[in-house]
Amino acid sequence: MDKHSILVCMGWEQLEIRLQKCEGWEQIEISLPNCSSLQVISFPVVQLHLNRTAMRASQKDFENAMNQVKLLKKDPGNEVKLKLYSLYKQATEGPCNMPKPGVFDLINKAKWDAWNALGSLPKETARQNYVDLVSSLSSSLESSSQVEPGTDRKSTGYETLMVTSEDGITKIMLNRPTKKNALNVEMYHEIMHALKAASKDDSAITVLTGNGDYYSSGNDLTNFTDIPPGGVEEKAKNGAVLLREFVGCFIDFPKPLIAWSMSSLWGIFRSPSLGYSIAVYASDRATFHTPFSHLGQSPEGCSSYTFPKIMSPAKATEMLVFGKKLTAGEACAQGLVTEVFPDSTFQKEVWTRLKAFAKLPPNAMRISKEIIRNREKEKLHAVNAEECSVLQGRWLSDECMNAVVNFLSRKSKL
Numbered sequence: 001m002d003k004h005s006i007l008v009c010m011g012w013e014q015l016e017i018r019l020q021k022c023e024g025w026e027q028i029e030i031s032l033p034n035c036s037s038l039q040v041i042s043f044p045v046v047q048l049h050l051n052r053t054a055m056r057a058s059q060k061d062f063e064n065a066m067n068q069v070k071l072l073k074k075d076p077g078n079e080v081k082l083k084l085y086s087l088y089k090q091a092t093e094g095p096c097n098m099p100k101p102g103v104f105d106l107i108n109k110a111k112w113d114a115w116n117a118l119g120s121l122p123k124e125t126a127r128q129n130y131v132d133l134v135s136s137l138s139s140s141l142e143s144s145s146q147v148e149p150g151t152d153r154k155s156t157g158y159e160t161l162m163v164t165s166e167d168g169i170t171k172i173m174l175n176r177p178t179k180k181n182a183l184n185v186e187m188y189h190e191i192m193h194a195l196k197a198a199s200k201d202d203s204a205i206t207v208l209t210g211n212g213d214y215y216s217s218g219n220d221l222t223n224f225t226d227i228p229p230g231g232v233e234e235k236a237k238n239g240a241v242l243l244r245e246f247v248g249c250f251i252d253f254p255k256p257l258i259a260w261s262m263s264s265l266w267g268i269f270r271s272p273s274l275g276y277s278i279a280v281y282a283s284d285r286a287t288f289h290t291p292f293s294h295l296g297q298s299p300e301g302c303s304s305y306t307f308p309k310i311m312s313p314a315k316a317t318e319m320l321v322f323g324k325k326l327t328a329g330e331a332c333a334q335g336l337v338t339e340v341f342p343d344s345t346f347q348k349e350v351w352t353r354l355k356a357f358a359k360l361p362p363n364a365m366r367i368s369k370e371i372i373r374n375r376e377k378e379k380l381h382a383v384n385a386e387e388c389s390v391l392q393g394r395w396l397s398d399e400c401m402n403a404v405v406n407f408l409s410r411k412s413k414l
């Protein structure tokens, strides 16, 4: 008996179809992701289509899914909420029938873009996609809160991070690779939480890195679209409070902190990573970029104070004011990076060092870090406060709004 297995994408989901050619007859097995039983039907293929249609979500499934959304314990984030919104509208009203909102009406424009992008997707398919999305959300949010049992390796219930602890090293890895590890609001909170936990755990050192080809692309620019009832002023105020607290966590972090960058590092995550780490290791393909002016913004993470001290005022101006992108080699020559390794041996070289550092007496390392940092701590907190206050104003400027709108309209393909 010949057996062939084909994966077919049918617009709304992937079906696995197994063809079994037996003597004198043929049968098709269809495996549906959300269906436990295998359907076994015979040719003609038109029957396959009819069977699939019968599997579509009923109105009841759709209503259940809507109720399930209200019960989600964690906020699934803006992108998912936009997808849910657009599928809901398509399923209930059909193709987008609203006039396009103005460019500054960021939230309604993002909603409109998402709905409009669904084009003429049939209502039934939208309903099915909605049900599937809610079902995948419910299971992923449940499973992600499970803690790996048994070993001394921890991977706690973070949505946007992978945190592990072994051999005296706690590794905090930004884990939104499909979004180039952009920091959404949840990630800011989770990093603060992970840093606080790492400061109290029994590891000797803490390492920060990113999953995928970008260490981080900086602040998630869709953060700017979730406007609270108090309007953009309240949004900017909340952003400044969040940023101040976030950077404050790095300033106060008591243990040796090591940034490990195989890849590109933009914006917000760059300043704390480079300005406060004891050591920064980079692969020779890593780059460092602070496009504050391009985004109508101003320096954060105390970079307005630490960078001119580490580099020189002139070099810091090139980076912070003109947004010059540095290669790893340039960043190392200017003192922002401790050491650069060839990409091919990077992991091995860095792990060798980290393991050796983690064996040093932890209290001695803490005290040494404290004595280096304490003289500057008060100053760093004051600079942080000033930078956040300036940024709060920048976020309300046309320059900043236009830059964000440009980025979002470039990516309006939800």
Ligand SMILES: CCCCC/C=C/C(=O)SCCNC(=O)CCNC(=O)[C@H](O)C(C)(C)COP(=O)(O)OP(=O)(O)OC[C@H]1O[C@@H](n2cnc3c(N)ncnc32)[C@H](O)[C@@H]1OP(=O)(O)O
Pocket (backbone or CB within 6 Å): 178, 179, 180, 182, 183, 217, 218, 219, 220, 221, 222, 223, 239, 240, 242, 243, 266, 267, 268, 269, 291, 292, 295, 297, 300, 407, 411, 413
């Ligand atoms: C509240 C505190 C605020 C503190 C102030 C902080 C300031 C900063 O952090 S300034 C730096 C802000 N970051 C940026 O300006 C980078 C924006 N991103 C890009 O320019 C590009 O995405 C790229 C150069 C980083 C990568 O380009 P490319 O390789 O072509 O990949 P894509 O653009 O297709 O990105 C894939 C996917 O990821 C989304 N994404 C990437 N970066 C961000 C971001 N910063 N914010 C939101 N989303 C981001 C991108 O939109 C794509 O998503 P999909 O379209 O859904 O696939």
